[in-house]
Amino acid sequence: DAKTTQPNSMESNEEEPVHLPCNHSTISGTDYIHWYRQLPSQGPEYVIHGLTSNVNNRMASLAIAEDRKSSTLILHRATLRDAAVYYCILRDGLKGAQKLVFGQGTRLTINP
Amino acid sequence: EPEVTQTPSHQVTQMGQEVILRCVPISNHLYFYWYRQILGQKVEFLVSFYNNEISEKSEIFDDQFSVERPDGSNFTLKIRSTKLEDSAMYFCASSERPWAQEGYTFGSGTRLTVV
Numbered sequence: 001d002a003k004t005t006q007p008n009s010m011e012s013n014e015e016e017p018v019h020l021p022c023n024h025s026t027i028s029g030t031d032y033i034h035w036y037r038q039l040p041s042q043g044p045e046y047v048i049h050g051l052t053s054n055v056n057n058r059m060a061s062l063a064i065a066e067d068r069k070s071s072t073l074i075l076h077r078a079t080l081r082d083a084a085v086y087y088c089i090l091r092d093g094l095k096g097a098q099k100l101v102f103g104q105g106t107r108l109t110i111n112p
Numbered sequence: 113e114p115e116v117t118q119t120p121s122h123q124v125t126q127m128g129q130e131v132i133l134r135c136v137p138i139s140n141h142l143y144f145y146w147y148r149q150i151l152g153q154k155v156e157f158l159v160s161f162y163n164n165e166i167s168e169k170s171e172i173f174d175d176q177f178s179v180e181r182p183d184g185s186n187f188t189l190k191i192r193s194t195k196l197e198d199s200a201m202y203f204c205a206s207s208e209r210p211w212a213q214e215g216y217t218f219g220s221g222t223r224l225t226v227v
Contacts, residue, residue: 034215043116043203044147044155046215087155093213099145099157099168100216 004088009107012078020073020106022088027068030093035062035073036100037084044087044102047073051093083110114138116219118204124225125194133189133222135204144187145205145216146179148172155203161187162210194226
């Protein structure tokens with residue numbers, strides 16, 4: 001499975017944008033880039049996913065590099081409720097049911 | 113918004129006892145999963161389930177573990193003889209389709225403490 005690399009932790013201030021990076025230099029052409037987050041004492045929560053084009057939804061935006069070897073999850077205006085561990089995960093679009101492989105993720109701290 | 117519901121939220125059991133963790137997936141979802149997270153560690157895949165059979169299981173999912181969908185709504189994880197190292201958060205997840213174009217919905221988890 002292609003691997004992802006994320007910083008262990010990041011810190012930001014409330015109401016400011018947050019850019020969470022993810023490197024996936026061995027990504028294959030059929031891999032989708034998924035982001036999940038895990039709030040304290042909660043299960044993982046799906047945030048967003050994309051293949052090649054940038055994506056927006058009500059939670060966040062996903063910016064994907066042209067060579068697809070990296071991506072950035074963007075929280076446009078962070079709140080205290082966005083403090084969580086954020087996971088960048090690759091999923092092969094050619095496979096059916098497949099497990100999610102979680103790494104250590106990035107622990108995001110939001111300062112008031 | 114539809115939710116995956118897990119019960120109980122916290123279970124304490126004695127070593128060697130059997131436990132059953134229960135999950136109610138989202139009603140129109142067909143694919144079901146169990147994951148676990150030992151305190152301070154990564155979220156780990158245990159098993160995936162579709163059409164009343166296991167699709168994939170990890171090395172963790174040994175003969176002590178079993179899964180079942182006893183009726184149209186529940187999805188259960190049974191640990192036959194619990195060990196201290198089974199203490200963890202157990203998360204159930206479901207998805208309508210298994211494709212990489214969709215995300216999974218996770219429950220809030222059951223904290224299992226084996227004493």
